[in-house]
Amino acid sequence: MLIFHNPVHHLHQGRHEMFRGRLVPCHEVPDRLDHVLAELQRRPLGVLQTPGEVSIAELERIHSRRYLDFLAGAWDEWVALDPANADIDALPSVWPTRSFRHDVLPDNFAARMGLFSFDAGTPLTAGTWTAARAGAACAIMAARELAAGIANGDGTRHAFALSRPPGHHAGADFFGGYCFLNNAALAVQTLLDRGLQRVAVLDVDYHHGNGTQSIFYERNDVLTVSLHGDPRTEYPFFLGHADERGAGAGLGYNLNFPLPRGTGFPAWNKALQSGLDAIRRFDAQALVVSLGVDTFEGDPISGFALRTVDYLQVGQAIAAANLPTAFVFEGGYAVAEVGVNVVNVLEGFGA
Numbered sequence: 001m002l003i004f005h006n007p008v009h010h011l012h013q014g015r016h017e018m019f020r021g022r023l024v025p026c027h028e029v030p031d032r033l034d035h036v037l038a039e040l041q042r043r044p045l046g047v048l049q050t051p052g053e054v055s056i057a058e059l060e061r062i063h064s065r066r067y068l069d070f071l072a073g074a075w076d077e078w079v080a081l082d083p084a085n086a087d088i089d090a091l092p093s094v095w096p097t098r099s100f101r102h103d104v105l106p107d108n109f110a111a112r113m114g115l116f117s118f119d120a121g122t123p124l125t126a127g128t129w130t131a132a133r134a135g136a137a138c139a140i141m142a143a144r145e146l147a148a149g150i151a152n153g154d155g156t157r158h159a160f161a162l163s164r165p166p167g168h169h170a171g172a173d174f175f176g177g178y179c180f181l182n183n184a185a186l187a188v189q190t191l192l193d194r195g196l197q198r199v200a201v202l203d204v205d206y207h208h209g210n211g212t213q214s215i216f217y218e219r220n221d222v223l224t225v226s227l228h229g230d231p232r233t234e235y236p237f238f239l240g241h242a243d244e245r246g247a248g249a250g251l252g253y254n255l256n257f258p259l260p261r262g263t264g265f266p267a268w269n270k271a272l273q274s275g276l277d278a279i280r281r282f283d284a285q286a287l288v289v290s291l292g293v294d295t296f297e298g299d300p301i302s303g304f305a306l307r308t309v310d311y312l313q314v315g316q317a318i319a320a321a322n323l324p325t326a327f328v329f330e331g332g333y334a335v336a337e338v339g340v341n342v343v344n345v346l347e348g349f350g351a
């Protein structure tokens, strides 16, 4: 397995997220990725590489120009408001909701933070843009290698983009859920741009991949499948219901498996099998897996009960789809166990 890791991920280092009216320490910390790297030292699964630069034009295949421009300049704008802001994370605090029908770009920075986000749990920091861009490059490079491998017939069939910040909550023009650039969506688009016709996304993170769903909702070249905590009770709350099946040309190309809090491996695995069946029926040529391990029983912010050993079976099940596969790291906040759980998936996969 070819592994692209983000060498500047630690430049994105949020201090606080808003939770129940208080600023609490961030769950999405650099240590998470370092634990995966440490586990890959103990159980090497392939060559570790760092990505080169990717162009803004490649990011624009998924994200809007004005969102990317905003992200690129946001930190400098934040500090320009007050030099003391250099020691504080930027968080949004005002949002347009249903009755705000225009999206004229406001001059006010706080207003633009709100226009381009959906929660106050996702701090933007000095190094966020640099780290997120390098992370997107990991996903794009992984997809490029896969596309080349598919074209050659005997080249790379599996790759892993090991990066943070994560991506699946980020939409074409919004951040949230600790995500800024949708790494998985960028990997999918790269595969399509390099000649594939049908790509499937399997999102196994605890939280619904609202960004990925919204990006591909009206398209029939991408099947999006997500297993997640029921949005009636679980973040991100406003998307991820079972009746969201896609729209327009994309009708039938989005599949959600909302599961109740407390779901253990047997029921979760049943949903996984149904999702994989749909991917088979779709006749996908490649698979992008949004690999969050916040389904773990010990995860501090999630509610499923998967055990460390179960992740070996998760990998085996995904391997049975027998598709060229790019794994993209997403959530997982039981920091000390994240490495073992992620590498178990990859080992089970037979990487």
Ligand code: Q9C
Pocket (backbone or CB within 6 Å): 019, 121, 166, 167, 168, 169, 177, 178, 179, 205, 207, 235, 292, 294, 301, 330, 331, 332
């Ligand atoms: N007190 C990913 O797993 N906050 N994002 C939940 C926690 C948002 C998770 C509240 C969780 C976002 C990529």
Ligand code: ZN
Pocket (backbone or CB within 6 Å): 205, 206, 207, 292, 294, 330, 331, 332
């Ligand atoms: Zn998650």
